[in-house]
Amino acid sequence: MGPYPVVLDLGGRPVLVVGGGAVAERKVEGLRAAGASIMVVSPRVSARLAKMADDGDIRVRLRSYRRSDLRGVAIVFAATDDRNVNAAVAADSRRRRIWVNAADDPDHCDFILPSVLRRGSLLVSVTTGGRSPALARIVREELERLLGSDYALLTDLAGDVRRELRTRGEQATAEAWTTALRGDVRRLVAAGRREEARRCLLEALRPA
Structure with a gap:
């Protein structure tokens, strides 16, 4: 176990x-x-x-x-x-x-x-169940290079849009969220174009 x-x-x-x-x-x-x-x-x-x-x-x-x-x-x-x-x-x-x-x-x-990586509200934890804290730290350091500071902005944006949809009485499926967050939204956030990213995310989550 x-x-x-x-x-x-x-x-x-x-x-x-x-x-x-x-x-x-x-x-x-x-x-x-x-x-x-x-x-x-x-x-x-x-x-x-x-x-x-x-x-x-x-x-x-x-x-x-x-x-x-x-x-x-x-x-x-x-x-x-x-x-x-x-x-x-x-x-x-x-x-x-x-x-x-x-x-x-x-x-x-x-x-x-666990060994913890934080990017704003995004928290990623790595553990080996106590077997090798050093290995957990190495994996975390590798993830740090993969997950840049823009993930903090992306997390905040996703949270803001989620609240906005709830206020409107709308709800997007998990599949819609996954597709939207893998698309142009991440590129726009990384480029510092937050408002464009917000509009792009809302459009991607709009019911068909």
């Missing part, structure tokens, strides 16, 4: 990150982008995490992890450099039925983090 892929909406949800070093930093950066409410627990934190706390972006408890830190938490990240601490955090979380991710320790993970 393989993992079941999902995309989580963590906006405003309380998330605990145990650890204050480089690994914790990476977790926090991703969680900030998702709009999570982040608590970091560690006796020491990096300068970058300290600045985030000073700026009010995260909260920090400068002490060792306690089981009580799990109270009211939606998801936990164990990101210390001590595998025993990470395992203890994972065990405590699982007893409380809280999903947990322990850095570089798949046996203590309820979910794994």
Whole structure:
């Protein structure tokens, strides 16, 4: 059996990150982008995490992890450099039925983090199920060269047109969308001709 892929909406949800070093930093950066409410627990934190706390972006408890830190938490990240601490955090979380991710320790993970490519609202994730994070990163880097910044504009355009059609009470089929987005629309977006691309997309989606 393989993992079941999902995309989580963590906006405003309380998330605990145990650890204050480089690994914790990476977790926090991703969680900030998702709009999570982040608590970091560690006796020491990096300068970058300290600045985030000073700026009010995260909260920090400068002490060792306690089981009580799990109270009211939606998801936990164990990101210390001590595998025993990470395992203890994972065990405590699982007893409380809280999903947990322990850095570089798949046996203590309820979910794994993919390598992520973002182009605006377009998100592409790559995972090997924890078998080779390095390979997942290589595949993501190859996709970065394939999917340029114009895909962010294309995603926004498609979303705007979809809302416009709904406002009109119209609906295009999945096949119509696929055909339209593979046509001249992409070329126009790449050329920076957004309004022409919008008209082209609407025309392509118009019922026959």
